[in-house]
Amino acid sequence: MNQLIKLPIDDLETEFVSALHRHQTIILQAPPGSGKTTRVPRFLLHALKGKTLVLEPRRLAARLSAERVAEELGQNTGQDVGFQIRYEKSIGPATRCIFMTEGLFLRTLLANPKLDEIDAVVLDEFHERHLHSDVAFALTRWLQLNARPDLKLIVMSATLDTEKLQNAVPDAALLKADVPTFPVEIEYDSGNDERALEWRVVVAVESLLKDPRCPGDILVFLSGAADIRRSAQALATSKLKADFDIFELRAEIPVAEQRKIFQPHPKRKVILSTNVAETSVTIPGVTGVVDSGISKVASYAHWNGLPTLDIKAVSQASCTQRAGRAGRTASGVARRLFTRADFLGRAAHDKPELLRMDLSQTLLEVLGACNRIFRGRAPRFEELPWLELPPQESTSAAQNLLRELGAVDDKNQPTAIGEDLIRWPLxxxxxxxxxxxxxxxxxxxxxxxxxxxxxxxxxxxxxxxxxxxxxxxxxxxxxxxxxxxxxxxxxxxxxxxxxxxxxxxxxxxxxxxxxxxxxxxxxxxxxxxxxxxxxxxxxxxxxxxxxxxxxxxxxxxxxxxxxxxxxxxxxxxxxxxxxxxxxxxxxxxxxxxxxxxxxxxxxxxxxxxxxxxxxxxxxxxxCKDKTKVEAKSFWDGQSERVRSATRLMFESLVLEERQTQGEAADAEQVLFDELKSRWPKPFESAQPLEFFEQRMNLLCERFPETAKTSISDGDFELFLVHICEGKKSFADVLQQSLQEYIDTFIPWEIRKLLDRELPLRITLGSGRKVEVQYIKGQPPWISSRMQDFFGTM
Known part of the structure; x- marks a missing residue:
């Protein structure tokens, strides 16, 4: 067994083991570099007889952590300590501590519903609040409260909302580890830099290499493989290249190359990393940090629900975690490739994935796991002891999709198709x-x-x-x-x-x-x-x-x-x-x-x-079940008339259409819709209607006891129905004038009173008939030649 380097978390071992025997759940808050990821699994190996599952948010962290614990035990992975990640695992018959990515926990639970032979589940970096870690928390708690009261749950994090966790698990033990840190000076860009990110990285790295406040290695946080490759190529052209070597920390890099990052090196190291180095792994000797301010964030395509990785600005909390990596062993400098104003405008914390992700796969797998654990009395999805309840809108959307796919029934329980879908990690x-x-x-x-x-x-x-x-x-x-x-x-x-x-x-x-x-x-x-x-x-x-x-x-x-x-x-x-x-x-x-x-x-x-x-x-x-034949009227814009057809429909799409000679029952409705949307077409103008409204206003002023009739306000649609009655084209509508439609729509008494008191036309002394103008805001008026008015009374 290798000689262990003492880490801050070691001082908590006795207290941790004591709490383990007295409590179902332990909440452990310990900053990055405290050793919690590698030492707590050792504590559990010594204190428990059964197996321990350690859930990590990233594949790289799961493998590196397992290798580190195995190395400290003087072993290789696959002996006491192993790991399982996507497409790769190192587990032997005697393995009792298994590091795995969070996403595999549900698959493990589906295969082993009560986690038989497993004594403890460890949720590492829980503050990141990934969807799978929230699911693991809820299901493990449900097991503890029902089928497995002996199961231990250890929730670990660098920065944790302990109040929310303590409210959810009031009988949990709360342990905190203090880690001495050194001051880190934060520097920002002075303004927007239009250069490509990789060249801004070069400038920042060269500045830190020459800065006496940063004598150690430099850790550069980038969003992913593409940014890392481009930055590595740009740094290879640096005029200071003789003073440092470039290392890449990402999942695709060979294991042997990754190990060199954690070992002494004759030159200064410039380590280009994803956010795996933010809290999941600790790299010794770093006194300089370059923070691009971005990372790949798990999201989903709203169109199809499939998972995506989107490049987004990280939260203030993540920026603080990144900067802190420069102050682990000595004072250091963190250079942020964005402005102070940018930092202040960022969210304080990242929103939990459970509150923003598509839940269809999670919902189906959780239902499957619960049915396997509690046959006949499985809880509903929302009944699980979530740290935060999933949004009802997201849950309903997931249930609707699963019903559409035939995966769940009307009671939202998995069907035979659903059970088959559960076996696919998709x-x-x-x-x-x-x-x-x-x-x-x-x-x-x-x-x-x-x-x-x-x-x-x-x-x-x-x-x-x-x-x-x-x-x-x-x-x-x-x-x-x-x-x-x-x-x-x-x-x-x-x-x-x-x-x-x-x-x-x-x-x-x-x-x-x-x-x-x-x-x-x-x-x-x-x-x-x-x-x-x-x-x-x-x-x-x-x-x-x-x-x-x-x-x-x-x-x-x-x-x-x-x-x-x-x-x-x-x-x-x-x-x-x-x-x-x-x-x-x-x-x-x-x-x-x-x-x-x-x-x-x-x-x-x-x-x-x-x-x-x-x-x-x-x-x-x-899709025979989604097709139907319907007789439908539609508007022919070219002939400006309603035509009827028999249509074969797929939902709202027309697959086939045959015009018919008969009239469909909805012909007048189609004409009505067209008339309403294009009003005053087909009439030249709506002036007769405007004149009618003004005549009614004047009539009510003169005869207050008159019941006011209005077409433009409440009765306009009824008026259009009146126009469309028995018609199916604009040509049919124009068989009468707009005034004639008004006259036949309003009550006969009102029409008679209007014609007498406020006529549309009057005859002048010359015998000429002229129209009276009823314009809103003006008294009624007429116009004609002067001589036409002679003899007018």
Missing amino acids: NPRLGRILHEAAKLGTLSEACLLVSLLNEGPLLKNNQNDAEIHTDCDLSFQASLFDRLRHHPETITREEREAIDTSQLKRIEKSFDSLVHLSHAPKRPLTTGQSNWSEASPFARELLAGFPDRVVALRKTKSSQRTMIEAIFARGGQGQLSRASTVQDSDFAIALQAEQIRRQGSTHFVAEITLAAGLNAQILKTL
Whole structure:
């Protein structure tokens, strides 16, 4: 066993073990660098006989932490200590402490509903409030309160809202570890710097290398792999390059290279890291921090609910955590690549993912886990002991989608389809695709389609060959992937240059994992074929996963450009991206879309970036339960009349239409709607109606006892109904004048009184008849030649 370096958390071991025996739950608050991530699992190994699950927010942290604990025990991972992350694990038969990513906890619970043989669950970095950590907290607490009162829960964090946790678990033990820190001077950019981020990083690093306040290594916080690669390339050109070596801390870097970051080095180290170094791992010797102020934040595409990683500004709390990394072993300097005003305008803390994420997959998996644990008496989703209750709007949206997919019944309990979807570690939409593919015998192809949807595009900037028109935007990329595997000699240089190699690795891992899980045959695929008939399995599969995303496509011309508008079956409009290869279809499944500002407009519109083409026959064949025949009247703008037709509808979309000779019952309603929207058309003006209102006002002034009749206010729609009665075109409407419609609409007594007291026309002495002008705000008046008035009384 290696000689242990004493860490601040070690002083709490006795108190921790004592609390472990007296309490179900321990809340441990300890700053970064205290050693909680590596030492608390050791405490548990010594104090408990069963297994411990340590949940980490990131794959890199899970593996590095497991390796560190194993190293301190003089072992390799897979002995007493192991880890399990996506696509990789190191666990042996004797392993009692397992580090895993938070997302795997639910999968573990589904396989082992009561966590048999597991004595403790540790939630590390709980202050980050990831969706999976909140779920793990709620389910572990429910187990403690019902089936497993002996199960221990340890909630650990660098900065924790202990009051909220203590209110949720009033009998929990609260332990705090103090870590001596050194002062860190914070510096900001003086203003907006227009240079690319990587060159601003170079300037900041060179400044710290020459700064006597920063004698140690420099830690640079960046959003992800792309920023890290660009910054590494830029730093390699630095005039001070001889004074330092560049290291990258991210999941894709080989393990041996990652280990060097934590070991002594002859030169100063400049470590380019994601936010994994914010609190999850501690790097010794850092006295300088460069903070880009951004990170990749787990989010989801509102269009399809699939997970995304969006680059966003981090909170003030995260900025403070990052700066603190420069003051772990000595005083240091933190350089923020943004202004002080920018910092002050940021949110104090990040919003918990539970309050802002799509919950469909979580809801289904939680229901599955609860049903396995408490058969016949499982709690409802909202009944679990959440630290914060999920928003009702998010829960309802998830339940509605799951019902649409056939995954839950009317009581929101998993159906047979839902139970099958639970076994897939995927969004329910994608699981539904695989469920359908299993019935059709096309699992291999479906695994690839799902991998492309889940991991993102194979090509850089999601650029399909715009010259190729296909039935599905995934077809070209699926075909390219298949050729890479089975016929690499057919790949052109242009195609190789277009492939995103990091994406290719992720898609390969996802595809291989799904094929293994589904026991699908490994064979050359047929997803690249372009014959999507009504019997096509791929259309059937994608419709099963995206039944609410069907659109009609219509080509239109705008500003000398041909655009393809999309009319959504459930209302609303958008447009098809020009980069889409689905240019010749009448209908499509909108697999992915984003909100963009339409050119020359301030309005946003949904642009479909990934689509699968359909035709009316496919929808008629595959969606019989959603099609219906209806007799419908519609407005023919060219002839300006109501026409009747029989339409075959898919929800609100017209699949087929045949004009009929008979009149539909709603013909007058169609005419009414057109008249109301285009008023005063087809009449030249609404002046007769305006004159009537003014005549009524004058009449009521003269005869106060008269009951006022108004058309423009309350009775306008009734007046339009009166005009439309028995008619079906503007030509029919114009058979009478607007004044005639008014005269036949108002009561006979009112009409008689108006004609007598406030006539529309009067006869002058010359015998000439002239119209009286009834204009609001003016007394009635007439105009004519002077001689016409001679003899007028």
